[in-house]
Structure formats: C-alpha cells, structure tokens
Amino acid sequence: MKAKRRKFSAGFKAKVAIEALKERESLAELSKRFGV
Template identity: 85%
Template sequence: MNGKRRKFSAAFKAKVALEALKERESPAELSKRFEVHPNMISKWKQEFVENSCL
C-alpha cells in the first residue's frame, strides 16, 4: 500500500452509485472498472439511496 488516502468527488461517488444501482455489473467488476474497493461502492450506493428524494 502506498499509505495515501484518495479523495473522491461527490460527482464520482454518484456516478459509481448509479452504476451499482443499475446492477448490470457485479460489485467486483465495478471495483475493477472504477479502481475502488467493493465496500466503498456498497457504502456510496447506500448513501445515495438514503439521500435521494424518491
């Protein structure tokens, strides 16, 4: 590990969350494509759903 934390923009998190909600790819495939841990995708997806006005 390089020991540096990466900061992701709200727009990037929303983009990843929307892709996860589409369920066209598995979390593992999304994590490879966006180069983030699958747990982060799950977290961002949950936050997106909780904060959206449905």
C-alpha cells in the same frame, strides 16, 4: 509508513452509485472498472 488516503469527488461517487443500482455488473466488476 501509511499509505495516503484516496479522496473521491461527489460526482465520481454518484456515478459509481448509479452504476451499482443498475445491477448490470457485480460490485467487484464495478470497482475494477472504476479503479476503486
């Protein structure tokens, strides 16, 4: 059985992208913090 695909809002994606551009944390740390 397939797992359901998760859907993220545009606002959530923008918030994560802005944090990634700041480069204060690695991508792994960001994904852990935001639960991606």
